[in-house]
Amino acid sequence: MDQPINRRSFIKTAAAMGAATVVGGGMIDDLLAGTIDSTPAAGMADIAVVTGADYFASTIKAVELVGGIKRFVSKGSRVAILPNAVCKYPGTNVKPEIVLAVVKMCNDAGAREVCSLKETAEGYWRRAAEDKMLSTHLDTLKFSSQKFVTVPIPRGKKLKTADIVKDLLEYDLYITIAITKPNAGLGFTGGLKNLMGASAYEPTNRFCHFGSGSKGWYDDPSHLSQCIADLNLIRKPDLCLTDATEFITTNGPFGPGKIASPHKVVAGVDVVAVDSYCSAFLGLTGPEIEMIKQAYNHGLGKMAIDTLKISEVTI
Amino acid sequence: MAILSPVVVDAVAPERATDLRRYFPQAGEVGAWKPSDTAGIFAGDDLYLLIDGGADIYHEYGFRQVAARDYADGQGRSITAELYEMTDPAAAYGMYSFKTNDEGKPIRAGHDARLSEYYLNFWKGRFLATLIGFDSSTVTIAGLLALAKALDDKIIDTGSRPALAGLVRLNGYPAPRIIYLMGNLALDNFYKFGPQNVFGPAEGVLGKFNDFDLLLFKYGSPEEGRKRWQEALGKLRQNPDFSNKAVGDPKSGAGFSMTDPKGRFYLLEIIGDCVVIFIGIDRTKAASIQKELRDRLAPDR
Numbered sequence: 158m159d160q161p162i163n164r165r166s167f168i169k170t171a172a173a174m175g176a177a178t179v180v181g182g183g184m185i186d187d188l189l190a191g192t193i194d195s196t197p198a199a200g201m202a203d204i205a206v207v208t209g210a211d212y213f214a215s216t217i218k219a220v221e222l223v224g225g226i227k228r229f230v231s232k233g234s235r236v237a238i239l240p241n242a243v244c245k246y247p248g249t250n251v252k253p254e255i256v257l258a259v260v261k262m263c264n265d266a267g268a269r270e271v272c273s274l275k276e277t278a279e280g281y282w283r284r285a286a287e288d289k290m291l292s293t294h295l296d297t298l299k300f301s302s303q304k305f306v307t308v309p310i311p312r313g314k315k316l317k318t319a320d321i322v323k324d325l326l327e328y329d330l331y332i333t334i335a336i337t338k339p340n341a342g343l344g345f346t347g348g349l350k351n352l353m354g355a356s357a358y359e360p361t362n363r364f365c366h367f368g369s370g371s372k373g374w375y376d377d378p379s380h381l382s383q384c385i386a387d388l389n390l391i392r393k394p395d396l397c398l399t400d401a402t403e404f405i406t407t408n409g410p411f412g413p414g415k416i417a418s419p420h421k422v423v424a425g426v427d428v429v430a431v432d433s434y435c436s437a438f439l440g441l442t443g444p445e446i447e448m449i450k451q452a453y454n455h456g457l458g459k460m461a462i463d464t465l466k467i468s469e470v471t472i
Numbered sequence: 473m474a475i476l477s478p479v480v481v482d483a484v485a486p487e488r489a490t491d492l493r494r495y496f497p498q499a500g501e502v503g504a505w506k507p508s509d510t511a512g513i514f515a516g517d518d519l520y521l522l523i524d525g526g527a528d529i530y531h532e533y534g535f536r537q538v539a540a541r542d543y544a545d546g547q548g549r550s551i552t553a554e555l556y557e558m559t560d561p562a563a564a565y566g567m568y569s570f571k572t573n574d575e576g577k578p579i580r581a582g583h584d585a586r587l588s589e590y591y592l593n594f595w596k597g598r599f600l601a602t603l604i605g606f607d608s609s610t611v612t613i614a615g616l617l618a619l620a621k622a623l624d625d626k627i628i629d630t631g632s633r634p635a636l637a638g639l640v641r642l643n644g645y646p647a648p649r650i651i652y653l654m655g656n657l658a659l660d661n662f663y664k665f666g667p668q669n670v671f672g673p674a675e676g677v678l679g680k681f682n683d684f685d686l687l688l689f690k691y692g693s694p695e696e697g698r699k700r701w702q703e704a705l706g707k708l709r710q711n712p713d714f715s716n717k718a719v720g721d722p723k724s725g726a727g728f729s730m731t732d733p734k735g736r737f738y739l740l741e742i743i744g745d746c747v748v749i750f751i752g753i754d755r756t757k758a759a760s761i762q763k764e765l766r767d768r769l770a771p772d773r
Contacts, residue, residue, distance in 0.1 A: 243524060244524070245552070246552075246591075246604050246606075247590060247606060339661075341526065341528065341529050341657060341661060342528065342657065342660075373528045373531060373532065373657065374520070374527065374528035375528045375529075375657050375660075376528075376656075376657070378660070378667075379667050407573060407575075408526070408571055409526075410524070410526055411523040411524060411526030412526075412604075413588070413590065413591040413602065413604045415575070415588065415589070416589060416590075445733075
């Protein structure tokens with residue numbers, strides 16, 4: 158991390174960088190194809206769901222069930238991770254243990270560096286920093302310098318260009334680390350929505366919320382849903398982790414709200430499938446959530462859970 | 473690493489601005505709990521700096537400014553106190569009802585207060601206070617209650633619940649959970665009637681009973697109500713998510729009925745200047761409630 162950044166400087170940086178650097182569409186096509194074969198080998202799950210009180214261990218087990226970290230990370234590779242950890246209250250952020258388990262696995266597999274694309278809420282790492290084992294992994298985590306580039310989205314239906322963190326395009330692998338929770342406008346927050354954390358508020362996120370002429374952030378959820386699906390055309394995650402250990406079920410995305418505690422960590426390579434699966438934690442289904450439906454329509458993944466091989470394990 | 477640094481702003485016009493900081497208890501006023509930072513104030517559109525995507529619902533109800541301050545007990549526990557100044561008591565009550573969903577344990581603070589597992593909400597006058605502990609220990613809960621009392625004592629505003637909120641209380645039924653609605657975003661969190669705002673700009677109330685829900689939208693006049701009713705029926709007829717649509721339910725006499733994708737039955741009716749919607753109700757039970765509501769909402773008809 159170069160220096161602490163707040164939303165104001167974040168916006169200024171985005172605005173300043175927005176038109177400065179433009180990435181060609183060919184590079185996006187390469188990223189959209191993904192670096193990982195999403196077809197699971199024999200015995201490998203499409204989605205792994207691990208239940209347990211030790212979230213660090215659950216994360217490692219979940220990744221093992223979808224092929225193990227070496228399926229994704231090779232020696233010397235550079236890994237970008239995107240944890241959803243910008244809120245403050247219980248059940249609104251990915252557990253630090255889950256993020257740090259990913260960091261550990263990447264390091265063990267020989268990654269040259271692991272970089273978080275997004276800043277985290279104040280105090281987020283406090284407990285991890287006090288834990289000897291977790292702090293070891295935290296010390297190796299780099300933070301993005303938050304430089305943004307403008308990328309075209311030729312297949313985007315509403316969002317035709319986006320300003321996103323340059324590191325999202327430059328790292329060899331992209332791992333999304335989302336949390337299941339409700340969103341007042343979209344109904345659900347997961348891996349697809351998480352990518353907004355790597356895009357600039359100005360102009361991209363502002364367009365997603367207000368681009369259709371709406372006055373409020375969620376006045377036009379259809380427009381926002383389509384924009385999020387379009388945004389996900391930029392780069393498919395190579396690995397998706399979703400925290401369903403403890404999360405709010407009301408007053409999302411910020412909370413405070415009622416907490417559900419299924420103690421589950423979910424992993425997969427198909428962000429649409431993982432989101433569709435996780436929406437059930439809130440009593441929803443993938444097709445009920447327009448953002449998931451539009452991502453499916455873009456061919457970004459599978460929405461029908463009953464067609465997937467799901468491996469559920471308790472540790 | 474933080475991105476949510478409080479920013480002190482003065483976006484509220486000086487002559488109308490209330491200095492929210494004066495309501496926060498100082499060191500020594502709530503036992504061991506002492507302020508651990510200065511109060512950050514976020515006004516108008518800057519609310520998103522504090523709560524990002526959670527800001528819109530406050531604006532829908534009518535948001536003016538919020539102050540947030542952290543307290544610590546010196547033993548590693550902390551509480552964040554948020555004091556929201558809304559535009560009027562109806563906005564404060566509405567946001568309170570939306571946030572609490574009328575759940576949690578009722579406690580004495582403000583006009584209404586509820587304590588949940590690790591947080592507490594109360595409203596008083598045009599203010600809504602949300603106090604959040606980061607654990608549910610006895611010490612933290614005691615801290616939440618003490619801070620709520622201290623804030624409550626300093627707020628001298630008064631206000632009353634909007635009259636509409638009382639209209640979904642029914643004779644012979646336990647008091648429902650009540651959510652007061654001032655826009656489509658709040659409604660969408662409970663029921664989606666379509667991609668657009670089907671019932672138009674309206675004050676509304678949702679009563680959640682044990683085995684059914686009752687939704688009521690109130691318009692400025694019976695004429696406006698009829699106009700909105702016709703527009704809403706047009707949109708509902710075109711919405712493929714609903715099935716079994718019928719005008720004039722023969723058993724209840726309601727104006728329109730339909731079934732949602734989850735199989736829940738809806739009965740809709742216009743009574744005076746209100747649109748009334750029963751969800752998940754038995755038709756026979758609905759008929760007796762309809763009579764009560766017709767007597768209450770349009771006694772002269």
